[in-house]
Amino acid sequence: MTIFTNxxxxxxxxxxxxxLTIGFVLFHKLxxxxxxxxxxGIFKTITTSTKPIWNDTHxxxxxxxxxxxxxxFVRPENHNNVTEIMISLTVLRLETDEAxxxxxxxxxxxxxxxxxxxxxxxxxxxxxxAIRIADHEVxxxxxxxxxxxxxxxxxxxxxxxxxxxxxxxxxxWVPTIKLTAICDFNLRYWPFDKQHCPLKxxxxxxxxKQLKYKNYTDLTVKSSFGAWNIEGNSELINAEYPCCTDSYxxxxxxxxxxxxxxxxxxxxxx
Numbered sequence: 001m002t003i004f005t006n007x008x009x010x011x012x013x014x015x016x017x018x019x020l021t022i023g024f025v026l027f028h029k030l031x032x033x034x035x036x037x038x039x040x041g042i043f044k045t046i047t048t049s050t051k052p053i054w055n056d057t058h059x060x061x062x063x064x065x066x067x068x069x070x071x072x073f074v075r076p077e078n079h080n081n082v083t084e085i086m087i088s089l090t091v092l093r094l095e096t097d098e099a100x101x102x103x104x105x106x107x108x109x110x111x112x113x114x115x116x117x118x119x120x121x122x123x124x125x126x127x128x129x130a131i132r133i134a135d136h137e138v139x140x141x142x143x144x145x146x147x148x149x150x151x152x153x154x155x156x157x158x159x160x161x162x163x164x165x166x167x168x169x170x171x172x173w174v175p176t177i178k179l180t181a182i183c184d185f186n187l188r189y190w191p192f193d194k195q196h197c198p199l200k201x202x203x204x205x206x207x208x209k210q211l212k213y214k215n216y217t218d219l220t221v222k223s224s225f226g227a228w229n230i231e232g233n234s235e236l237i238n239a240e241y242p243c244c245t246d247s248y249x250x251x252x253x254x255x256x257x258x259x260x261x262x263x264x265x266x267x268x269x270x
Contacts, residue, residue, distance in 0.1 A: 092106050108176045115139060117169070121167070230255060
């Protein structure tokens with residue numbers, strides 16, 4: 001039994017030795033083959049790069065430079081300076097719901113202001129005279145329809161329309177709108193009635209020391225409106241509210257609508 005055990009152990013040791021020897025020989029041969037292959041260029045080094053395959057345009061570079069570290073939630077003026085807003089309204093379509101005392105207006109609103117953080121030298125960017133940027137990427141005034149049927153329709157929430165930015169920092173934003181405003185209808189003289197439906201726009205948080213309407217124009221009417229003839233004008237009001245110590249500028253677009261009597265004349269006369 002002892003002789004058998006010793007013989008088995010000797011064989012095991014020899015096999016292990018032969019295995020290690022063969023392993024070393026194979027390893028050295030593989031290294032030699034790899035060196036030869038590398039010397040003749042069989043193996044190529046593959047490198048990855050994050051650099052895009054296209055070259056940045058002047059517009060790419062300008063947008064990166066303008067929006068780097070730009071905070072769209074901060075008004076682009078020092079706290080003791082005022083931001084001046086130009087505003088105008090174009091009405092394309094008007095509906096009324098007398099039962100709910102509601103007027104619905106479709107159209108667009110023009111807003112323009114200056115943003116000192118969005119200025120550039122045209123010569124540095126291939127004489128680029130304007131750039132289009134998504135509206136949610138830049139600061140916008142928090143202007144609301146004050147007499148909205150809902151809690152308040154903020155213009156920035158209409159979204160989806162680019163702003164135009166010019167080298168002097170001027171920003172132009174013309175979003176389409178669908179406004180639903182409260183209007184007190186007086187139907188005493190129906191169908192010969194005239195109604196007054198104001199649209200009141202004001203900032204929710206920026207008082208008159210921080211935001212002023214530099215220029216406001218009479219509203220523009222682009223088409224007739226079924227049962228109504230419409231005229232309008234605008235007015236700037238400096239308003240005070242019980243909640244606050246500061247006053248707030250408010251632009252009111254007055255919609256003066258007159259019912260077209262023709263469809264009702266036959267009924268009334270009969």
